[in-house]
Amino acid sequence: MSGAADEAIAETVAPVPARANRNPIAARVGLPLLVSAGLLVLWHVAVRVSGSDLFPTPADVLLGVVELARKGLLLKYIVASLFRVTVGFGLAVLLGVPLGLLLGWFQRLFYAFNPMIQILRPISPIAWIPVAILWFGVDDRAPVFLIFLASVFPITVSAMAAVQNIQPVYIRAARNFGLSRLDLFRRVIFPATLPQVLTGIRIALGVAWLVVVAAEMIAVNSGLGYLIIDARNAGKRYDLVVAGMVMIGLIGLALDLLVRQLERFDEVRWGYSR
Amino acid sequence: MGAPAVEIRDLWMSFPGKAGGGPVHVLERVSMSVERGEFVCIVGPSGCGKSTLLNLVAGFLEQSRGQVLVDGKPVHGPDPHRIFVFQENGIFPWLTVRDNICFGIAPGNPRRGEILAHYVDMVGLTGFEGAYPRELSGGMRQRVEIARALAADPAIIYMDEPFGALDFLTRLKMRTDLIRIWQAERKTILFVTHDIEEAVQLADRVLVMSRRPATIQEIVPVTLPRPRDLDSPDYLAARDRIFACMGLSVKVGATEPASPA
Numbered sequence: 313m314s315g316a317a318d319e320a321i322a323e324t325v326a327p328v329p330a331r332a333n334r335n336p337i338a339a340r341v342g343l344p345l346l347v348s349a350g351l352l353v354l355w356h357v358a359v360r361v362s363g364s365d366l367f368p369t370p371a372d373v374l375l376g377v378v379e380l381a382r383k384g385l386l387l388k389y390i391v392a393s394l395f396r397v398t399v400g401f402g403l404a405v406l407l408g409v410p411l412g413l414l415l416g417w418f419q420r421l422f423y424a425f426n427p428m429i430q431i432l433r434p435i436s437p438i439a440w441i442p443v444a445i446l447w448f449g450v451d452d453r454a455p456v457f458l459i460f461l462a463s464v465f466p467i468t469v470s471a472m473a474a475v476q477n478i479q480p481v482y483i484r485a486a487r488n489f490g491l492s493r494l495d496l497f498r499r500v501i502f503p504a505t506l507p508q509v510l511t512g513i514r515i516a517l518g519v520a521w522l523v524v525v526a527a528e529m530i531a532v533n534s535g536l537g538y539l540i541i542d543a544r545n546a547g548k549r550y551d552l553v554v555a556g557m558v559m560i561g562l563i564g565l566a567l568d569l570l571v572r573q574l575e576r577f578d579e580v581r582w583g584y585s586r
Numbered sequence: 587m588g589a590p591a592v593e594i595r596d597l598w599m600s601f602p603g604k605a606g607g608g609p610v611h612v613l614e615r616v617s618m619s620v621e622r623g624e625f626v627c628i629v630g631p632s633g634c635g636k637s638t639l640l641n642l643v644a645g646f647l648e649q650s651r652g653q654v655l656v657d658g659k660p661v662h663g664p665d666p667h668r669i670f671v672f673q674e675n676g677i678f679p680w681l682t683v684r685d686n687i688c689f690g691i692a693p694g695n696p697r698r699g700e701i702l703a704h705y706v707d708m709v710g711l712t713g714f715e716g717a718y719p720r721e722l723s724g725g726m727r728q729r730v731e732i733a734r735a736l737a738a739d740p741a742i743i744y745m746d747e748p749f750g751a752l753d754f755l756t757r758l759k760m761r762t763d764l765i766r767i768w769q770a771e772r773k774t775i776l777f778v779t780h781d782i783e784e785a786v787q788l789a790d791r792v793l794v795m796s797r798r799p800a801t802i803q804e805i806v807p808v809t810l811p812r813p814r815d816l817d818s819p820d821y822l823a824a825r826d827r828i829f830a831c832m833g834l835s836v837k838v839g840a841t842e843p844a845s846p847a
Contacts, residue, residue, distance in 0.1 A: 479674075481672050481675070481676040482676065482678060484646055484664070484670070484672070484676070485670070485672065487646075487663075487664050488644070488664040488666065488668075488669055488670050489666050489669075489689060489690045489738060490665065490666040499689075500678070503678070503681075506680070578680075578718055579680050580680070581718075581720070582679035582680060582718065582719070582720050
């Protein structure tokens, strides 16, 4: 049956649009660098023209980063923020994924718990800050709790929706092959929902990173959020404020790229290419 | 010869209607049987309930009235001895061709590798064991599903318009291959299609269903030897008889014969 082989070869070699092929590296690396450089120049000129002595130029910010690094604060604060995100977000994944899968599978559980989830979900984690301080005081547990709250809802809801969206044909095929309940979950439901669960995890990680900064401004005295508020309060050091902001942006980008790498695995790639 | 492979006795099926309307009667008084090793096709106008019938026989749905017997025993739910091949392609996109085909083989089966190789070869996918479904064409995906069904070693295979989404040439080739596989494996096959030509090319017997509420309107035996000559007068006669049953003319553009609409 060589026909099948020919057919496959013809279809696995995807046609490349002629336009996308022109200087792909130059366009994909060069253009963003060009735009960034342009914006930095614009920023520099704007500060000089306005004559502001508080708002830093890009060069001031770079010096600020170097100063923080020399003092050993940069690494310390980054580690502090990442630690809180890791714990809070990790707990949210551990609870949210199984909870979402259960709620998606058992209709009665869904009826029972979904309204409560939908009411809690739109409450900004920022609104929980006073409560967190009341419960945990001013230590690591408060921001960890806030990050957990911020990420557990997107994770739960996406896992729940993922189960509800499974193509019925997969469930019927699995039942046809006589799978036990455990095997049905292990061999069909879990892999079938994984792409959408992973998307929920990626969104939640973005939210977690937003929330850690806000939480650190109020509830603790370390981390990138604390750096920003402290630099502002102790001497209007706006070079350090913006340095903190830049670090937050760069680390947020790195986290997102990291999770996006997971989406390239063959076990989940099928879920994104439609 | 014992009980038939599949026997349907006075089967009725209705679904609860939309708000305001009464129940929708889909099947009425359907009775039929399929012998062991037989290839039976069910044809009928679209929406007549032939897929519903197959889903009832497979145990995915519960009938309103009547009985479905497999080997003389009533059917309650699906079973690995009767594998369903789905119209919308039910192979798992997160598994490779190899893992899909092995899905229904018991993990401890010492002949696993042997069975896999046998069916990969039979459906012509040698060299593609490590590929994922998204890398395959529609025809190849349907071959994977057929191989997955065969590898579970069922006595009966139910096929619900399995080639419906394929292009014309691929469909012709899949029919030839299916007949070759069926002749080698001698499974009982119950095959639903709306394509009359397909039914006459494949089946030992063609069951023609009426419009809704559907019942078996006529049984057309096709005794032509295989491989079938699609120009032979007997082939054309069988085909035209089914066309006539369904109230259709063979000549495109001709006035339709008067039918009680």
